[in-house]
Amino acid sequence: MALIFLCFFCFIAVSSGAVSNRIGINYGHLGSNLPSPAQSIQLLQNMSIGRVKLYDADHETLNLLSGKDIEVAITVANDEISGIAANQHLADQWVYEHVLAHYPGTKIRFVLVGNEVFTSINTPEDMQLARDVLPAIRRIKNTIKAQGIRNIKIGTPLAMDMMETTFPPSNGSFKPEIRELMVPLLRYLNGTRSYFFVDVYPYVTWFESQVWNQTAINLGFALLRTGNENYTDPQSGLVYTNLLDQMLDSVVYAMTKLGYDDVLLAISETGWPHEGESGANRENAAEYNNNLIRKLAAVPSIGTPARPGEVIPTFIYALYDENQKYGPNTERHWGLINPDGSPVYEVNITAGIPHMRD
Ligand SMILES: *[C@@H]1O[C@H](CO)[C@@H](O)[C@H](O)[C@H]1NC(C)=O
Ligand SMILES: *[C@@H]1O[C@H](CO)[C@@H](O)[C@H](O)[C@H]1NC(C)=O
Ligand SMILES: *[C@@H]1O[C@H](CO)[C@@H](O)[C@H](O)[C@H]1NC(C)=O
Ligand SMILES: *[C@@H]1O[C@H](CO)[C@@H](O)[C@H](O)[C@H]1NC(C)=O
Ligand SMILES: *[C@@H]1O[C@H](CO)[C@@H](O)[C@H](O)[C@H]1NC(C)=O
Ligand SMILES: *[C@@H]1O[C@H](CO)[C@@H](O)[C@H](O)[C@H]1NC(C)=O
Numbered sequence: 001m002a003l004i005f006l007c008f009f010c011f012i013a014v015s016s017g018a019v020s021n022r023i024g025i026n027y028g029h030l031g032s033n034l035p036s037p038a039q040s041i042q043l044l045q046n047m048s049i050g051r052v053k054l055y056d057a058d059h060e061t062l063n064l065l066s067g068k069d070i071e072v073a074i075t076v077a078n079d080e081i082s083g084i085a086a087n088q089h090l091a092d093q094w095v096y097e098h099v100l101a102h103y104p105g106t107k108i109r110f111v112l113v114g115n116e117v118f119t120s121i122n123t124p125e126d127m128q129l130a131r132d133v134l135p136a137i138r139r140i141k142n143t144i145k146a147q148g149i150r151n152i153k154i155g156t157p158l159a160m161d162m163m164e165t166t167f168p169p170s171n172g173s174f175k176p177e178i179r180e181l182m183v184p185l186l187r188y189l190n191g192t193r194s195y196f197f198v199d200v201y202p203y204v205t206w207f208e209s210q211v212w213n214q215t216a217i218n219l220g221f222a223l224l225r226t227g228n229e230n231y232t233d234p235q236s237g238l239v240y241t242n243l244l245d246q247m248l249d250s251v252v253y254a255m256t257k258l259g260y261d262d263v264l265l266a267i268s269e270t271g272w273p274h275e276g277e278s279g280a281n282r283e284n285a286a287e288y289n290n291n292l293i294r295k296l297a298a299v300p301s302i303g304t305p306a307r308p309g310e311v312i313p314t315f316i317y318a319l320y321d322e323n324q325k326y327g328p329n330t331e332r333h334w335g336l337i338n339p340d341g342s343p344v345y346e347v348n349i350t351a352g353i354p355h356m357r358d
Contacts, residue, residue, distance in 0.1 A: 021296050022050025022071065023349050024315035025336070026269055027061075030322040033339040037061045040319065043341055044070060048349050053268065053315040055115065057098035066105040073110035073268075073315070074098060076136065078129060081114050084139055085132035091139035099144065099152070109152055111144070112268065113137045116159040116199060118178050130178070134185050141192065155189060157197040157268035160205075163250060169306070170235035172250030173257055186260040195266035195313065198251055202243040203272045203288070207279055217243060223272075223284060224291035238305035244270070244292070249306040265307070271317035274344055276330025286345040289316060289336070293349060 027040060035043065041064045044052055053073035054061060065072055076084065076094065084091045099108055113136050114129070121127050133156050141154050160166070162182075164175045174182050189196055206222035220228045224242045231240040236253075240246050248265060255263055272288035273280035295302055296314050303310035321335035321344070336347055 021299075021301060021311050021313075023048075023293055023296065024051030024053060024071075024073070024313065025049050026053045026055075026315050026318040028055050028318055028320070028322050030324040031320055031339070032323055034320050034322075035339065035341060037064055039341065041065060041068065041070075043337060044319075047337075051109075051313070051315065052319075053110075053112070059098075059101070062098070062102040062106050062108075065107070066102065069107070071107045071109040073112055074108060075115060076111065076113045076140065078114050078117060081117070081129060081136045082132045084113075085135035088139050088142065091136070092143045095140060095143040095147075099149075100147065103149065103152075110195075111140055111152055111154045112197065113140060113154065113156045115157055117156060118162045118181065119159045120161075121177070130181055134181075134188060137188065153194045154192070155194050155197045155266070156185070157199055159199045160201070160247060160251075163254065166205075166247055166250035168231075168233045168235060169238070169240065169246045169249035170233050170253050172253035174254045179258065183258055186255055186258060186263055190260050190263045193264070195264045196251070196255065197266045197268040198248070199269035199317075200244065200247050200251075200267055201270060202247060203279065205243060205247065207277060210278055219279065219284070223287045224295060225287065233305075236306070240305060245304040248304050248312070252304070252306045265310070265312050267312055267314040269315060269317040271334050273330045273333045274335075275333035277328060280330050280333065282345040286347065289347050292316070293347070 025044070034040070037060050041061070045068065049070060051071040051073065055075050056077060057074040062072070062074070080094065084094060099111065102108060114133050117130050117133050121130055137154050137156065144152055144154070162174055162178055164173045165171050186196070202222045206217045206219065209217040218228060222243045224244060226241070228241060231246070232238070233240065238249070251265065255261065270292065272285040274282045274285040292314070296312065301309050301311045303312065316336070318334045320337055320339070321333050323332050325331045336344055338344055
């Protein structure tokens with residue numbers, strides 16, 4: 001998320017196979033006024049949150065999550081990736097310290113290697129980092145596999161600026177300069193039945209359509225509102241009722257073009273800001289997140305037009321407003337919860353209470 005607005009003007013499961021559509025949330029802590037980890041974990045429980053994603057692998061938080069029925073995604077920081085990619089010993093050490101020290105008491109289910117590493121590749125160092133992601137994923141996986149652990153999936157969250165085109169969805173394609181990185185990543189994710197994690201923000205696409213184009217995207221379409229004008233993709237004939245499905249399916253088609261048509265999708269971040277630029281207000285944020293939860297929690301699963309019925313693990317962005325984030329005001333107003341623990345607006349997470357499939 002950090003880069004979404006910085007990059008503003010450049011577009012932008014699970015034990016042995018069983019997946020659930022529990023609602024997940026991103027717990028970032030770049031705020032000076034946030035509740036303690038202990039209070040935060042209690043809040044997650046009070047809210048019936050089924051999954052939490054951390055941008056690190058903080059020991060205190062992982063300890064506090066021990067024994068809780070909350071599945072956890074932990075993150076290898078970008079600046080740890082190249083070391084791990086180059087050295088199995090460092091990978092072993094990372095896994096011992098951050099996974100084995102807490103698992104299985106803490107339900108670690110996802111290890112995410114890096115955050116948006118294919119975004120803004122401008123320098124040779126950026127390119128090296130992007131190239132090191134897959135080797136780092138392999139090394140982490142080696143260590144985890146050697147321990148006989150089978151219910152942790154490993155992947156890397158990528159931002160939608162990896163896309164060259166997203167519209168119509170059937171025309172989705174990755175940027176040419178990252179295709180050589182994408183092919184081996186997809187081969188690996190497919191081979192390990194892991195997820196392709198995407199940070200997907202209909203808000204940003206909608207906002208940009210307002211700024212750039214008077215024939216803007218309909219707000220209701222971006223908010224997952226029912227009863228909108230539908231869009232039929234001329235190539236695939238698929239009917240779209242919302243922008244999120246269009247964006248996700250553009251990724252599905254981009255993968256298909258590279259020969260990988262059944263890599264599973266997960267949404268590592270999505271949400272709607274409640275304050276800031278145009279369209280960022282509590283009413284819209286509540287509508288988006290409640291519609292999102294209703295869609296994700298539906299039984300049987302809805303999926304997308306190109307992936308009907310697929311369960312898409314999703315992490316809402318974010319638990320809190322983070323007042324130490326850079327960028328426009330909007331960047332600091334994605335939270336569901338105020339610093340005092342009260343809701344910023346009403347979100348009915350219990351609509352997405354854990355439902356196990358398989
Ligand atoms: C969670 O709920 C309990 C029981 O209702 C309450 O005592 C506690 O203050 C709540 N914790 C937070 C952090 O909201
Ligand atoms: C599909 O995307 C390409 C660029 O990748 C663009 O040139 C072309 O016009 C698009 N086709 C349609 C039907 O929009
Ligand atoms: C993806 O994985 C499936 C199942 O393991 C396999 O049958 C298929 O050949 C793989 N696809 C590619 C393009 O390698
Ligand atoms: C912008 O609007 C024009 C029509 O005015 C439309 O043809 C074009 O596809 C739009 N572009 C985007 C990116 O929405
Ligand atoms: C859009 O599609 C949905 C589902 O296919 C349908 O229920 C709805 O009536 C359609 N909306 C319009 C305005 O045609
Ligand atoms: C929350 O969702 C549940 C399940 O769909 C529903 O029973 C309940 O009435 C909802 N609560 C509110 C306040 O909307």
